[in-house]
Amino acid sequence: MTQQPVPVSDTTPHSELINTTDAVSRLVEEQFVDAYLHNSGKAQIGLLLSALVAGLIWNDRSHSIWPIVWLLLFAVVTGLRYFKTADFVLSTSGAGRIRRIELTLLVNGMMMAAPLSAFATYSELERVAISIILMATATASTTTTSGYRSVFLAFALPMLVPLALAWALMPHQDANWLSTWGISTLILFYLGFLVNVARQVAAVFLQSCQYRLGEQQTNLQLKAALDVADESNRSKTRFLAAASHDLRQPLHSINVLVATLSLRPLDSDTQEIIRLLDSVNQTMTKQLDALLDLSKLDAGVVTPNMSNHRLDAILQDHVQALAPVAATKGVSLVLDDNPDLTVLTDDVLLRRVLGNLTNNALKFTPRGGTIRLKLWREGTLAHLSIADTGIGIPAQDLSRVFQEFYQVDNTERDRSKGLGLGLSIVQRLCQLMGIHVQLVSTPGVGTTITTSPPPATRANCSTPAPTRRRAPSPASAPSSRNWPKKAS
Amino acid sequence: MKALIIDDHPIFSDGLRLLLRTLGIAQDIETCTDSTQALHLLQQNAFDLILMDWQLGQQSLSGTELIVELNQLAPNARVVVVSGEADASSVHQAIEAGAVGFLPKETDSASLIDAVRVTSKGQIFLPDHVLDSTHCRADGAHTSNKSPFEGVRLEDAYPGLTPRQRDTLVCALRGEPNKAIAKDLHLSEATVKQHLKAIYLELNVHNRAEAVYLMARQRIQVF
DSSP, X not given: OOOOOOOOOTTOOOGGGSOHHHHHHHHHHHHHHHHHHHHHHHHHHHHHHHHHHHHHHHHHHOOSSHHHHHHHHHHHHHHHHHHHHHHHHHTSOTHXXXXXXXXXXXXXXXXXXXXXXXXXXXXXXXXXXXXXXHHHXXXXXXXXXXXXXXHHHHHHHHHXXXXXXXXXXXXXXXXXXXXXXXXXXXXXXXXXXXXXHHHHHHHHHHHHHHHHHHHHHHHHHHHHHHHHHHHHHHHHHHHHHHIIIXXXXXXXXXXXXXXXXXXXXXOHHHHHHHHHHHHHHHHHHHHHHHHHHHHHHHHTOOOOOOEEEEHHHHHHHHHHHHHHHHHHHTOEEEEEEOOOOEEEEOHHHHHHHHHHHHHHHHHHSOTTOEEXXXXXXXXXXXXXXXXXXXXXXXXXXXXXXXXXXXXXXXXXXXXXXXXXXXXXHHHHHHHHXXXXXXXXXXXXXXXXXXXXXXXXXXXOBOSOOTTSOOOOOTTTSSOSOOSOOOOO | OEEEEEOSOHHHHHHHHXXXXXXXXXXXXXXXXXXXXXXHHHHHOOOSEEEEESOOOTTSOOHHHHHHHHHHHOTTXXXXXXXXXXXXXXXXXXXXXXXXXXXXXXXXXXXXXXXXXXXXXXXXXXXXXXHHHSOOTTTTTTOOOSOTTSOEEHHHHOTTSOHHHHHHHHHHHTTOOHHHHHHHHTOOHHHXXXXXXXXXXXXXXXXHHHHHHHHHHTTEEOO
């Protein structure tokens, strides 16, 4: 029998796994005791029936009360074994348990051999019957003892050795060589055969224990790996939470100081300095936010909260919120088509996607240009397109605009207009929500981005239709989940 | 007006204190860095306005817990959250807990000044993006286009409310528990509950949190 060596990972914190041989033998002991205690109860019934038959045979030949006393004693021992073996064995530990099982079976085997004391008086038929009983009992014990050699022998030897001796030394009156030494030798052969069977049973048992141990070790390793993964995930979340909170604090402080300073009596040049300082602070804040958002998305700590939402309601809100900004920039904002459409999405994240896309459109559309938003249905799919009349993206750059920090025509790395993270964030958010994104652009004519969120499920819609607006109640007001905050 | 600033970053607190002084909102301003100090200060002083950070670090109570504690210890103070995180769910939690305004730290300086001014004038300030993304049944009729500091007076916006009901509403908006309102206005708790029921019906809202959103959206001069 071969056993694959169980690989033990260096990072495994469970040192008891290192010594595999010890672990196996300990497990074999444990499993054997378990199996024995489980089997021996049922075996007692067979043993008692065998003893009853043997006792009757003995009683026929004997004129003493010994067979009756023996039977009663046997019944008592059987009862004790049935009810008390577990207590007796489990009250000690380790190898002591095996010793106690051996002792139990030794007593039992010796008791089973007691009817042999009257062997000389038995007829041939009775001798055969007694022999069959003892040999069958010994055979059965190969499996009830799981082939554990010392335990099996403790039971079988006290029965079969006296039996062989009895055949050899107490010949029947018409005995020939076969019914004395012949039978005796056959019984010893049979004993040898049983030892072999027991060894094979033990081998199977050992193998099953090793498989089980391997399984236990695999489980421990899996658990350890899972713990490591969990921990690194937690530390990632902790880092991001700390970064989001603490990295931004100095900017917040500058913000409040700039605000205070701007209220002081200042000459116009100083006021201009304050205004620039404020704008630098805002740019830095926005860039840091985008960077942290991207890190959060990459760390996998953002889980979308998907439910059915009215896309037309979200779009209408969005256009209303955006209209004043577009007006200041001199860009006209047109909502072309807005049919009733329900999709499966995370409304908070979807609003961010829309925000980033329209911000881009606004950034690259010159004064007097137009941004058109359109919602339409194609089979079960909903499509939302944002088309601008901006500068457009050259064909060779189309595939790269989703890369982080990539900006078309910005070889000088002028970051005054942001870090170039907007579309990277859009792409990751869309992946999270299963939104298909398509980008079509002609330089000098404009860019159209089409997003296609997955269709709604058969559940209720959680965004109100645009015509019936509700007050914010715990159920309808802001999503209970948002960007991950400080780990607590 | 006496104000308390709770923020784990002392430089921010100092800056905010300078801003409040410069704006002439409050001259007597205490600052502290965690919830234990805050609750200690509250036992010795009566504050009118408490500006608290939403995330005070591991040693402090959570934002929600601190709001509840502050409102219990100082039922007559207005608790306003000043936070770097101003996502809709944080704002919602703060309002539910009893805060009466939410100022984002992350705005341009002009918006920050506006938010502080609006708050000091007795209006409820909530971030625009939160008001935009939450709908209100009563929207439309009362939407005001006036400049942020000149809020509509409560009695003008809701003439259907009796003076007694207005007092009750103001206490409730401030985050006072019903028991404290009853004590302040010399009413029984049952009467307070009845008043609130009538008020929410008049405002067309279900609870205090919805009323806070409504007041913020309509720029109503509450305090």
